[in-house]
Amino acid sequence: MTDLPGIVVTGAAGRMGQMLIKTVLESDAARFVGALERAGHPWIGKDAGACVGLGACGIMVSDDALELFARAQAVIDFTAPDATVGYAEMAAQARAVHVIGTTGLAQAHLDKISAAARHAVVVRAGNMSLGVNLLVQLTRKVAAALDADYDIEVIEAHHNRKVDAPSGTALMLGEAAAEGRGVALNEVSDRGRDGITGARKRGDIGFSAIRGGDIVGEHDVLFAGPGERITLRHVASDRSVFARGALRAALWGQAQAPGEYDMVDVLGLGD
Ligand SMILES: NC(=O)C1=CN([C@@H]2O[C@H](COP(=O)(O)OP(=O)(O)OC[C@H]3O[C@@H](n4cnc5c(N)ncnc54)[C@H](OP(=O)(O)O)[C@@H]3O)[C@@H](O)[C@H]2O)C=CC1
Numbered sequence: 001m002t003d004l005p006g007i008v009v010t011g012a013a014g015r016m017g018q019m020l021i022k023t024v025l026e027s028d029a030a031r032f033v034g035a036l037e038r039a040g041h042p043w044i045g046k047d048a049g050a051c052v053g054l055g056a057c058g059i060m061v062s063d064d065a066l067e068l069f070a071r072a073q074a075v076i077d078f079t080a081p082d083a084t085v086g087y088a089e090m091a092a093q094a095r096a097v098h099v100i101g102t103t104g105l106a107q108a109h110l111d112k113i114s115a116a117a118r119h120a121v122v123v124r125a126g127n128m129s130l131g132v133n134l135l136v137q138l139t140r141k142v143a144a145a146l147d148a149d150y151d152i153e154v155i156e157a158h159h160n161r162k163v164d165a166p167s168g169t170a171l172m173l174g175e176a177a178a179e180g181r182g183v184a185l186n187e188v189s190d191r192g193r194d195g196i197t198g199a200r201k202r203g204d205i206g207f208s209a210i211r212g213g214d215i216v217g218e219h220d221v222l223f224a225g226p227g228e229r230i231t232l233r234h235v236a237s238d239r240s241v242f243a244r245g246a247l248r249a250a251l252w253g254q255a256q257a258p259g260e261y262d263m264v265d266v267l268g269l270g271d
């Protein structure tokens with residue numbers, strides 16, 4: 001079965017890295033060929049399967065990204081913005097599909113990822129689950145059907161280790177709502193209310209972030225209108241939904257031309 005696509009997982013010891021290693025090891029559609037961690041990490045040189053609580057798999061955790069990427073058909077990367085930009089360049093050099101789940105990317109990071117995508121396939125989404133990508137489509141439709149009498153608020157909740165806000169998913173949902181309304185999100189986005197804020201501005205799209213405990217990821221899009229409220233909600237109760245989506249993207253990407261794609265492309269959810 002050596003012709004199955006070989007997958008490297010970055011950020012191997014992270015919450016998502018561990019889930020991804022398990023998902024790839026348990027898949028019969030892909031081969032697990034490498035696990036990457038930072039130089040000096042205690043897992044370097046140890047068996048990746050054993051590290052994530054499965055049996056030994058014969059693949060040792062490595063800190064040599066170039067060597068691993070050269071042997072991969074896809075790199076699945078849920079790490080941090082600066083790391084992801086570096087991996088994008090290396091994955092493009094190796095012509096490996098780069099699946100990016102990392103959130104908190106600034107425009108400068110996105111520009112570098114777009115440059116890499118001229119040479120290789122990049123699939124990037126702030127949320128790789130089927131449910132959230134369906135919710136994005138629904139949000140666009142509901143926002144298009146309602147006028148600005150309906151105030152739009154995106155509310156997200158995550159575990160206490162999350163470092164970025166609003167979440168990547170909240171931004172996807174906000175973008176979809178703005179698209180549905182035919183406005184630019186950066187012109188109507190209202191984040192971080194505190195103090196005497198004044199009344200809510202008609203047409204704004206508000207964001208609120210809750211951080212606590214071990215919440216995997218919860219997102220509500222609230223449409224609050226005169227005399228009624230509509231809430232679209234997604235609750236992730238297990239990180240495997242993100243890992244399964246990412247693996248699906250890595251396999252789908254094998255047949256695509258170089259360029260930037262998202263999970264709507266992978267899942268065929270576009271209109
Ligand atoms: N798109 C999606 O569906 C999802 C996206 N995410 C996103 O994935 C990312 C990771 O989340 P999570 O697994 O919870 O985070 P963790 O903090 O648990 O893991 C992050 C991993 O990345 C590594 N890392 C961080 N910075 C660097 C760097 N500069 N160079 C090399 N390695 C680095 C960390 O290594 P070290 O410990 O040594 O710092 C760690 O192994 C976040 O951006 C999160 O928002 C999460 C879930 C779903």
Ligand SMILES: O=C(O)C1=N[C@H](C(=O)O)C[C@H](O)C1
Pocket residue numbers: 103126127158159162166167168169170216217218
């Ligand atoms: O950091 C997380 O955990 C998650 N991050 C993604 C995001 O920023 O939306 C996806 C998911 O909600 C979990």
